[in-house]
Amino acid sequence: MRTVRLFIFVCSIILSLSFNVLINNPDKDKLLIEVITYVMERGHFNPKKIDDTFSQNVFRNYINEIDGQHRFFLQSDINNFKRYQKEIDDQIKSSQISFFNLTYNRLISRIKQVEGFYEELLLTPFDFSVKDSINLNFESLPYAQTLNGLKKIWRKRFKLSTLEYYSSLKEEQISNFTQDTTYQIKSDFILEEQARAKTKENIVNYFDIISDVERKDWFSIYVNSITTEYDPHSNYFAPDDKEKFDQSISGKFEGIGARLQKKNEKVEITEIIVGGPVWKAKALEVGDIILKVAQKKEAPVEIGSMRLGDAVKLIKGPKGTEVYLTIKRVSGLIEEVVITRDVVELEESYAKASIIIKNKKLYGFIELPKFYIDFKDQNSRNAASDIKREIELLKKRDIKGIILDLRNNGGGSLKTVVDITGFFIDKGPIVQVKSTGGRKDILYDEDPSIIWDGSLVIMVNEFSASASEILAAALQDYERAVILGSKQTFGKGTVQNIIDLNRIISGGTHGDLGAVKITTDKFYRINGGSTQLEGVRSDIIMKNQYSFIDMGEKDQKNPLIWDSIQPARFSKWSNHSNYEFALKQSSLRIEKNSNLLLIEEQALRIKQQQEEYIYTLNYEDYLSELDENKKIAKKFEILKDYKSNLFFEWIPDPKSPIDEMVKEKKSRWIESLEKDLYIEEAVNILEDLNINLNTRPLAQIKK
Template identity: 40%
Template sequence: MEKPAADNRQLISLIMNGFNAVHYAPQPVNDAFSGKIFYEFIKRIDYNKKIFTQKDIDQLSKYKTSIDDELNDSSYEFFDAVMNLYRNRIDMAYRYSKLSIESPFTFSDDESIETNSDKLSFAPDSNKLKDEWRKYMKLQVLQQLNDKLVSQQKAMEKSDTVKAKSFDLLEEASRAMVKKNNEEFFSRVHELEDNDFMAVYLNCIANIEDPHTEYFPPIQKQNFDIQISGQLEGIGAQLQQRDGEIKITSIVPGSASWRQGQLKANDVILKVGQGNAEPVSVEGMRLDKAIQLIRGKKGTEVRLTVKKPDGNQLTIPIIRDIVVIAATYAQSVIINSASQKIGYIKLPEFYAPVDRKGGRSSSDDVKKELQKLIAADVSGIILDLRDNGGGALVEAVKIGGLFISSGPIVQVRQREGKPNVMSDTDPAVVYSGPLTVMVNENSASASEIVAAALQDYHRAVIIGSDNTYGKGTVQNLFDLDNLVSRQQNSLPELGTLKITIQKFYRINGGATQLKGVVPDIILPDPYAEIPNGEKEDKYAIKWDEVTPARYEPWNATYSLEILKSQSEKRLAANPSFQLIKEEADDFKEQSEHTSYSLNYKKFTQQQAELDLKQKKYDAINADSELLKVMNLDVDLSRVNADSVTAASNTQFIKNLKKDVYLNEATQVVLNMKQE
């Protein structure tokens, strides 16, 4: 028997009480809080500003300062008012979209459309909204048409037997595809129940506390079994749905996506295609439904059309496969450079035995890799924490302790009281030689703790992009069903609440929150000018500092200023890094220009220019071999144990050989050795 829907008043009461009781920095529930909920909820259900008009917003504005009173009373009049209006307006939007695509478009008109909703205002009335839908549908057709014309041209260049289809036929086919996608979009919206929207509403409230505080509604039996994190077995990615978009939050090490290499964190999935079949738009689709499209049998192809952070669209083919477990663990290789051997350790995440890793811990594994590299007589070591989103805090403390004598690694504070200093208590130093730590904008949480500690001790040189992600908080999960008296199984399930309960501080006293870790040596990054990280979320918990812990800096034998000067000279003479700087400037320009021409000639010219630029930047990774990389002799039997592991290892080595960032980190370690 299916359980009834959860009682919304009870849910609101439990959630608000939870924030007040345990959240690290609970927000005051006042008129300002009310106003944030007002705008956030409307934004999330009408993220493109194509459902409501400004008149509708004005009509709803009477609730702008009363939602806080509703929350204190566990009521939801604002939610009901929005939903009543939304159901009416979604039908109107459907009629406008359907009408606009019935006849062929005229692409000779010189008009444009703004695609960044933050730059848009709500349409003043229904007539203007109708025209906005016309332009929106026209853009969809234009994009489809351009793709078909480009594909046709490529096919004709490959074979003389391919016959060209007329512009009118391709336009008709493009319009038919957009019409199909549009019908599916509105069908999905109509399938959503008030409970689905209530989950969105409750998450608006939670995310205003801070971006990592979330409400997870019950996972119903009709939804297939996925983890709350959204981890996929088919391609190996973690997804999050926010503001109508399905975004990649991380790539699972050893997965099909990880091996393919093009799918990255912060990519937004627009369409999902099965092999060569026409792709399906996932705009407005529930996350679990989108995941059903992405998952599939091992060996089959899924094609993801994604929007990159700079606004460019890319179709990525991925062959579904199992996760190669060995690639999720710490692993090391040798880099032969300038007649010296440099050790390299890749740590994808800070795993612990409780993380279903077969009893293995990342600290034990890193220690073993260090010992193997020391036995191989390396001159220096590189610890790679790029794209490492964190994990077990205790593992970060232990790993930091491998490189120092006993001492503090991180400070952790509850919302009340003094910080608790977490220290390495083992006086032994596993490795005391030259050390660099590689980070990037996706290094977060536990990665930032290790990098910050080694930087504060002057134990390692941190090298990477402008700064790390800046997530300096800890969350805990609370099962709401355990917080209420439940006498029979027929009672509704309530879901789970994730609440931020702690905050990290460096041993020098500064928080890693927002600021992250600024590397000692900063390398150019393609997305350096694109807003990214915790600091870009307006509801993020603020940075602050506490009293520094007592610690003794490492007696460094290198001059950081000299190392930086040497690196700057190499970067200036390196064509790849100069190209990366150009790419960063172009990405910034592209991300700011979000208006598209709806004139066919201008649109296709714009797309051709973007494609040409991308081909130029593809040369960054075109070098066949920058580094000589090889497995340690003691690892050869393991990495060749079976064909899947061997193939994964081959790809791992191949990528390292072409890695311009690793090449620079290697030079820095060599310079440290020389001083």
């Protein structure tokens, strides 16, 4: 199996590094640079030469990451940093970090300076009658020359923010007076003061967040400026980031099942996760504030002054253990709550299905947000097992076709995508893989059974990436499914593996080093082409709001190139004879669809707005622009009001708990499906695929 080989490949890197790397440097940051560089040079699919060009790119990207909006640095700082512009490569090779230390110390100093003067900038009222504007095209703007120049930049930004609040308050006031003529109108002076206070509140919150960012977090940004120079998907994961990545891939974690936010030194419950320990015990409510956290037989710890991430670490823990929370209820009551931690599943990450009813015929709809799997427990639920279960449930309803929605699915497990693709074909190749060193392999579906052999439509968009593209490409090459969606998918044709750095450096004297996600393979379609940069081109193109926005792999920094290899041997699907007919009929419908023409116009408008960087600071001009935008937006309101003639019926998961919250979420989901014109066209395509062309009169076929 290819999955075993991938595992062996990663282990071979780890073992070779464990025996060959000699580390005598006690400094953890320097150690990280040395180990990560070693891993990238020997494990990356396309290692780069670390030279002056590499150095200049790292320099530019790192400075942009830490202060790309010119909030803190002066031009003199940038000039000072530039002496390292062609020396970062030498520092990487010698595991030195003087460049990082210089930028970090200066950044912290500048942040403190801004934090020290921003309040004085908000003491004086803003005059919105003055003709003025602000340019937010940071790539073309120089840094401030002096501290006074930096203050002027911040003052202008505050003015823009306050103008937006001021305008909203004016509009709200007019609305209130229209509804109630006894409403007390406030003066413009008071409204400006209130708007300025809101701006101040936001900047206070901003600096609260900034204060939580530690040196190690800034260093992670520096390290990632190095790894992403190899390609956009090679990243360093600090220990906390690795845990979040594992959670995103598996769709679950161990804890209490509540989402938190920190504001004004308070850790507040913002959401209760359905099915989690808190939900089952009805122990907490949204709005409750956690004051203290204690483990069994330990003293409670106040968490208000902690970083949110550190507070979450105290609250989360292994399944079956208890955590003691001192809670301040919304009512003001303070009490201690004991919660037994458990596995919390994030249902929004998992596949879900619905029945679609049209003309008394039933069709199946499956939405898959990602190709999830728990690498620590591969026998637990994963995308493949869930999709198989959903198909079996749909088949019991005698459906006439299936729509698999991969829109916004950014990928995930390679194993699950091979398994899922196999549900729709007999047996044969799914994807070809070329690994570091040039070794080629083909991943097969070796199971001759077919879970679904009926009509099939795959929905994609510009955000369908990686594993989504493997599935769509394979089923397109087999002519097993019709691919419906954007002109092309994202275009990520690479495979990454995770290398635990703690397995490289023995002894653990430096603490948790984190991990590296490194690009080790490229995958290719069974027809030999790559999805890298090119993505999967839809059989039927339906434009959406983002059709003219550059957001694919080809628009990222340092993507790997497109290439091709020898095709694999495979036979196309032969169980339907009107594939071309369905494509032609769909094209005819789309040409006449007035809503799609409007969506294309809206997409061009969004493109235009993205290219606008100059914002007025004059109230009258701001109002004129606002009115113009409202007029344009009103033209597109018809799209919000759209509702198809399809009827949707949610299929509940028999294993998942159901309460009013779950019903409300599913109701909103169904409502969104009813308003989705892309799904309507997918159903039309299924109808066309099912038509028996030999028994239908020509007039009926033309519709």
